[in-house]
Amino acid sequence: MANIGTLGHSYNLTLVIDALEILKDHRIDxxxxxVMGDEPLKDKFESYSMKKNINVIFTGQLTYGKMVGMLKACDVAVNPITSGAA
Structure with missing residues (x-):
């Protein structure tokens, strides 16, 4: 599963991490x-995923080619846009 983009207030990655925690609690781990992207909330999302003990890889900013290569290897992509985001 992947998310791509700036890690800002427009994206609710904590919601995805919470959903992954529910799956983990049901032994789907x-x-x-x-997560491909960077700033301004990367540290917050990293801390939250560690607190929840969820398997999240934060790649930071990638070149287009590397990003596409990683995305092609994923089965699912999520775009958890917050309410009111542009």
């Missing part, structure tokens, strides 16, 4: 969540 073979999901790797790859």
């Amino acid at each position: 073979n999901i790797k969540f790859i």
Whole structure:
């Protein structure tokens, strides 16, 4: 599963992490969540995923080619846009 973009207030990654925690509680723990992007809330999302003990990989900013290569290897992409975001 992947998310791509600036890690700002327009995206609710904590919602995705909470959903992954629910799946983990139901013994579905073979999901790797790859977050491709950077700032301004990357540290907040990283801390939250560690607190919840969820398998999240934060890649930071990638070149277009690397991003597409990683995305092609994923089964699911999420775009958790917050209410009121442009």
